[in-house]
Amino acid sequence: MSEIKKIIKGCLAGNRRDQELLYxxxxxxxxxxxxxYSGNDEEARDILQEGFIKIFENLDHYKHxxxxxxxxxRITVNTALEKxxxxxxxxxxxxxxxIQEPDAEPDNQDYAGLEADDLLGIxxxxxxxxxxxxxxxxxxGYSHKEIxxxxxxxxxxxxxxxxxxxxxxxxxxxxxxxxxxKVANE
Amino acid sequence: xxxxxxxxxxxxxxxxKDFEVLPPPGVWDGIHSSIKTKSRPIILLRIAAVVTxxxxxxxxxxxxxxxxxxxxxxxxIAFNVxxxxxxxxxxxxxxxxxxTKKYNQLNNSSDILIETDDQAPIQKEIETTAYPxxxxxxxxxxxxxxxxxxxxxxxxxxxxxxxxxxxxxIKYPELQYFPENITVKPEKRWSIAAMASPTYYSSxxxxxxxxxxxxxxxxxxxxxxxxxxxxxxKISKRFSIQSGLYYSSLGQKIDGINSxxxxxxxxxxxxxxxxxxLTTNGTVYTNNPDVFLSTDGTNRIVTAYTKDVFDPNxxxxxxxxxxxxxxxxxLELPVILKYKIVDKTIGINLIGGLSYNLLVNNSVYxxxxxxxxxxxxxxxxxxxxxxxxxxxxxxxxxxxxLSLNLEPTFRYYLNPFxxxxxxxxxxxxxxxxxGVSYKF
Numbered sequence: 001m002s003e004i005k006k007i008i009k010g011c012l013a014g015n016r017r018d019q020e021l022l023y024x025x026x027x028x029x030x031x032x033x034x035x036x037y038s039g040n041d042e043e044a045r046d047i048l049q050e051g052f053i054k055i056f057e058n059l060d061h062y063k064h065x066x067x068x069x070x071x072x073x074r075i076t077v078n079t080a081l082e083k084x085x086x087x088x089x090x091x092x093x094x095x096x097x098x099i100q101e102p103d104a105e106p107d108n109q110d111y112a113g114l115e116a117d118d119l120l121g122i123x124x125x126x127x128x129x130x131x132x133x134x135x136x137x138x139x140x141g142y143s144h145k146e147i148x149x150x151x152x153x154x155x156x157x158x159x160x161x162x163x164x165x166x167x168x169x170x171x172x173x174x175x176x177x178x179x180x181x182k183v184a185n186e
Numbered sequence: 187x188x189x190x191x192x193x194x195x196x197x198x199x200x201x202x203k204d205f206e207v208l209p210p211p212g213v214w215d216g217i218h219s220s221i222k223t224k225s226r227p228i229i230l231l232r233i234a235a236v237v238t239x240x241x242x243x244x245x246x247x248x249x250x251x252x253x254x255x256x257x258x259x260x261x262x263i264a265f266n267v268x269x270x271x272x273x274x275x276x277x278x279x280x281x282x283x284x285x286t287k288k289y290n291q292l293n294n295s296s297d298i299l300i301e302t303d304d305q306a307p308i309q310k311e312i313e314t315t316a317y318p319x320x321x322x323x324x325x326x327x328x329x330x331x332x333x334x335x336x337x338x339x340x341x342x343x344x345x346x347x348x349x350x351x352x353x354x355x356i357k358y359p360e361l362q363y364f365p366e367n368i369t370v371k372p373e374k375r376w377s378i379a380a381m382a383s384p385t386y387y388s389s390x391x392x393x394x395x396x397x398x399x400x401x402x403x404x405x406x407x408x409x410x411x412x413x414x415x416x417x418x419x420k421i422s423k424r425f426s427i428q429s430g431l432y433y434s435s436l437g438q439k440i441d442g443i444n445s446x447x448x449x450x451x452x453x454x455x456x457x458x459x460x461x462x463x464l465t466t467n468g469t470v471y472t473n474n475p476d477v478f479l480s481t482d483g484t485n486r487i488v489t490a491y492t493k494d495v496f497d498p499n500x501x502x503x504x505x506x507x508x509x510x511x512x513x514x515x516x517l518e519l520p521v522i523l524k525y526k527i528v529d530k531t532i533g534i535n536l537i538g539g540l541s542y543n544l545l546v547n548n549s550v551y552x553x554x555x556x557x558x559x560x561x562x563x564x565x566x567x568x569x570x571x572x573x574x575x576x577x578x579x580x581x582x583x584x585x586x587x588l589s590l591n592l593e594p595t596f597r598y599y600l601n602p603f604x605x606x607x608x609x610x611x612x613x614x615x616x617x618x619x620x621g622v623s624y625k626f
Contacts, residue, residue: 015566016218016565016566017469017566019218019221020214020218023214023217024214027208027209027213027214028206028207028208028209029204029205029206031206031207031208031209032202032205032206032207035207036202041210045209045210045213048209048213049213049216049217049220052213052217053217053220053221056217056221114197114201115201116201116202116205119197119198119201119202120202120205120207123198123202134198137195138194138195138198138199139198139199139202166194166195169194169198170194173194173197
């Protein structure tokens with residue numbers, strides 16, 4: 001029996017040590033996902049906590065088919081989406097009609113200076129709806145049809161949100177790289 | 187735009203792939219407490235089941251004891267002791283009368299009420315066909331003397347023939363009747379005892395894996411103690427049932443764990459968790475930031491620092507001890523059955539039963555120059571354990587009420603202390619309880 005199977009078995013038996021082991025092994029990766037989907041640390045912490053509670057509660061539904069980490073990630077993303085749907089009306093989506101597409105996208109070489117921390121910071125600055133759609137499409141690989149059901153928007157809105165998210169991200173990546181270069185030159 | 191979009195997508199997808207961020211401390215506590223809260227109803231159900239069993243036992247004991255002392259229910263006059271009493275015959279009739287002064291009157295005339303259709307003082311015959319030897323002398327209309335009873339316990343009086351004029355209607359109460367020349371001392375069935383014992387604690391380990399063998403090899407029993415108050419009820423001449431409330435403190439020494447003090451000044455080199463030490467009874471978590479733990483050649487400290495990361499000797503930490511003491515305190519609720527093998531001045535009892543043990547405290551410490559240095563506590567302990575006990579009790583009767591007791595008792599824990607241990611570790615203890623009991 002693989003180690004993860006043993007840990008899952010222990011968790012299902014209520015073994016606290018195995019539960020904690022499971023948490024310690026995967027919490028860091030899942031917390032990064034939570035940060036990606038949330039606007040602030042407190043919300044990310046809530047998503048992580050609620051997500052793990054759901055993972056433990058639904059562990060008996062995991063069929064040992066496919067990646068366990070992927071299964072946990074899906075639960076975490078769904079928890080983030082639930083939170084988003086609950087607070088949907090509280091968020092204000094910036095009117096970005098005035099946002100112009102940048103003249104030139106930085107080439108791939110320019111990306112080299114960007115760390116994961118930087119990318120996370122940039123993605124978290126996106127308006128919530130755009131962040132959700134961008135994450136689901138670009139990172140998780142869902143289609144617009146799937147996203148429209150998950151976020152409760154039309155496919156067209158999903159496409160438009162993605163497009164606008166990309167515009168914002170390109171602009172911010174560009175300015176971020178510019179700032180970094182400037183700092184480096186100084 | 188699509189190509190540009192794909193580029194920016196790839197940038198974020200690849201950049202954030204395998205990205206990890208340590209979650210803030212305290213998240214696990216929130217998760218764990220939530221999982222625990224959901225499992226609490228099972229514990230409550232267990233407690234409810236225990237209470238139900240205890241109540242049922244108490245009720246059965248009560249019913250049994252009543253059954254032994256009263257006998258059959260219903261309209262019964264019970265005679266506990268067979269007696270043979272003189273009978274006076276009156277010429278001219280076939281009735282027999284007993285001289286009232288020689289026989290017991292019922293002390294309370296209200297115990298038996300006789301109603302007659304007329305008020306004339308009479309002596310009536312109670313039907314004797316069913317019980318020909320049973321004669322009753324009626325002294326007056328308000329009292330009744332029982333006359334002759336050659337007899338057996340639980341003699342029934344039958345209602346009189348309703349067709350007879352001046353017949354007697356008797357309301358039959360439940361009562362006990364003792365002839366006055368026989369004194370019956372009520373037996374002392376209850377007793378209360380205060381008992382205490384030093385306890386030797388250890389455990390059976392049936393785990394076959396290397397880790398559980400390694401863990402149990404380093405465990406050394408610590409001398410522990412147990413004491414409390416016990417109530418006992420004598421069900422019959424030889425059997426008695428006992429319960430009570432005991433407090434017991436058990437523990438073990440874990441060898442091979444070196445502890446140092448003075449680590450607090452290096453706290454910034456640590457992560458967000460303290461040391462975790464695997465033991466046969468749960469995992470020790472340090473909550474004293476000043477303590478540093480290390481071990482030689484074993485991997486029982488899950489969060490140990492390698493010497494290249496932190497060397498306590500180079501950092502001039504103060505060595506405290508090379509072992510940890512693990513302590514568990516339990517409140518125990520036993521249900522014990524005693525069988526008296528020898529019933530003399532020195533009585534000998536066989537003792538066996540079960541006990542529910544509620545964990546009330548646990549601590550881990552180490553000692554330096556005789557003083558305790560707190561290290562932390564043990565996580566993953568069973569809040570409720572069940573133990574069985576078997577023993578031999580000796581009772582020396584100092585007087586009718588007071589006796590000295592000595593009870594060597596072996597106790598085996600049916601479930602392990604820890605719910606996290608992977609192997610099958612069942613603790614046991616042996617103690618010689620001594621104390622004084624008082625019968626009432």
